[in-house]
Amino acid sequence: MTANTAKRPDRRASTEQVLEIVRALATELHPQTAVPTSVTLDSRLERDFGLDSLSRVELIARLEHAFDTSLPAHVMASAETPRDLLRALALAQAIPVPAAVYAPSTPPSGDIIAPPAQAQTLLDVLDAHAQTNPARAHIHVLTESLQEEIIAYEALRAGAMRVAGGLQARELARGETVALMLPTSREYFLAFFGVLMAGGVPVPIYPPLRAAQLEEHLKRHARILDNAQSVFLITVPEAHRVAQLFRTLAPRLRASLTVEELIAANTIAPPFAAHAQDIAFLQYTSGSTGHPKGVILTHANLLANIRAMGATVAVTSNDVFVSWMPLYHDMGLIGAWLASLYYAMPLVAMSPLVFLAHPREWLRAI
Numbered sequence: 427m428t429a430n431t432a433k434r435p436d437r438r439a440s441t442e443q444v445l446e447i448v449r450a451l452a453t454e455l456h457p458q459t460a461v462p463t464s465v466t467l468d469s470r471l472e473r474d475f476g477l478d479s480l481s482r483v484e485l486i487a488r489l490e491h492a493f494d495t496s497l498p499a500h501v502m503a504s505a506e507t508p509r510d511l512l513r514a515l516a517l518a519q520a521i522p523v524p525a526a527v528y529a530p531s532t533p534p535s536g537d538i539i540a541p542p543a544q545a546q547t548l549l550d551v552l553d554a555h556a557q558t559n560p561a562r563a564h565i566h567v568l569t570e571s572l573q574e575e576i577i578a579y580e581a582l583r584a585g586a587m588r589v590a591g592g593l594q595a596r597e598l599a600r601g602e603t604v605a606l607m608l609p610t611s612r613e614y615f616l617a618f619f620g621v622l623m624a625g626g627v628p629v630p631i632y633p634p635l636r637a638a639q640l641e642e643h644l645k646r647h648a649r650i651l652d653n654a655q656s657v658f659l660i661t662v663p664e665a666h667r668v669a670q671l672f673r674t675l676a677p678r679l680r681a682s683l684t685v686e687e688l689i690a691a692n693t694i695a696p697p698f699a700a701h702a703q704d705i706a707f708l709q710y711t712s713g714s715t716g717h718p719k720g721v722i723l724t725h726a727n728l729l730a731n732i733r734a735m736g737a738t739v740a741v742t743s744n745d746v747f748v749s750w751m752p753l754y755h756d757m758g759l760i761g762a763w764l765a766s767l768y769y770a771m772p773l774v775a776m777s778p779l780v781f782l783a784h785p786r787e788w789l790r791a792i
Contacts, residue, residue: 439493439515441467444508447488448475455481467509483782495519499570499783539743539770546702547725549622551768556583559770567612568776572787575612582615589620590695592688598658600625603708605656607633607665610777613685614753617660620688625698628707629654630754633662648675650710650718658683702726709756732765743770748791750781
C-alpha cells in the first residue's frame with residue numbers, strides 16, 4: 427500500500443475523550459474555579475465550563491488536532507454541549523473536510539477602471555459599474571464551508587432590485603429605516619442595496635454569534651431598533667421564532683423578513699432617485715460602554731470619505747482588498763466594501779467566524 431493510499435489510524439472521537447479535552451481547557455482557563463466532576467455530554471459549555479465564544483476557538487482547535495479532522499466554522503458558534511461537539515466530529519470524520527478547501531480565483535486585471543467621479547450617491551456608483559463592467563467580479567465571498575461565491579456588479583444590482591421590489595410590495599415608504607441583522611453573505615450585500623433602491627435607510631446591526639443567543643441578543647439591541655424607528659428587520663430565518671419579541675421591544679417594527687422572502691415577491695422596484703444629501707445608512711455604536719448611539723451618514727459624507735481614502739493610498743481597480751471585518755463595522759462596511767465598490771477593486775470578504783475558525787484561509791486569500 428503506497429503512502430498516498432495508506433489508511434490513517436482510527437482516531438474516532440469517544441465520549442470520554444471529548445469530555446476530557448473540554449475539562450482540561452476549562453481547568454486551564456479557570457484555575458481558581460473547580461470544574462464539576464459530574465459533567466455529561468449534555469452539560470453546557472458556557473454555563474458549566476465557563477467557555478465563552480473566544481474559548482471555543484481554542485476548544486475547536488484542540489479537537490481538530492486530537493482527532494485529525496477539520497470542523498466547519500459554524501460548529502464554533504452552534505455547539506452548546508459536548509454532545510454537539512461529538513456529533514460534529516462524527517460527521518466530519520464520516521465526510522472529511524479537506525484541510526485546504528479555498529482555491530482563490532484570479533482577480534481581474536488589465537486596464538485601470540476609472541472610478542465614477544461624477545457619482546453623487548452609492549446607487550450612482552453601482553449603476554455606473556453595472557453598466558460599464560456588468561460581468562466584472564466585484565465580491566468574492568468566502569462562505570463558512572470555505573467555498574467561494576462570486577458576485578458581479580450586474581448580479582448585485584439585479585438581486586438588490588428584487589429585494590427592493592419585495593420591500594416596496596410591503597409598502598416601505600421613502601426614508602423609513604430597515605435594520606439588517608445578517609452575517610457576511612450574499613444576502614447582506616443584496617439587502618443593503620435593496621433597502622437603498624426601495625428608498626429606505628439601512629441600519630446595520632451585528633448578528634448573534636450563536637442561535638441560542640438570539641432572544642437575548644435582540645433584547646440587547648432593542649434600543650437600536652426603537653431609536654432608529656425601524657419598520658422592518660431583514661435577518662436569518664431562525665429569528666422568526668422570536669418575532670413576537672420584536673413588536674414588544676420596538677413597537678414600530680412591522681415584520682421580520684429574510685432576503686429569500688423578499689426576492690420571492692418577484693417584483694422589480696421602479697428606479698428610485700436618491701440625492702447626495704439623502705441618508706445612506708445609520709451607523710450605531712455597539713453599546714458596550716453605554717446606550718448605542720446612532721450617526722447619520724449621507725451619500726455625500728461617504729463618497730467624500732471614500733475618495734479621500736483612495737487618494738491617500740493611491741488605490742486602483744487592479745488592487746485587491748481582503749477583509750474579515752464584519753459588515754456592521756465602519757471599517758468592514760465603508761473601508762472594505764464601499765471603497766472597493768467605488769474603485770472597482772475586487773473584494774474578498776470572509777466573516778469573522780471563518781477567520782477565527784480557519785485563520786490560515788485568511789492568509790490563503792491574501
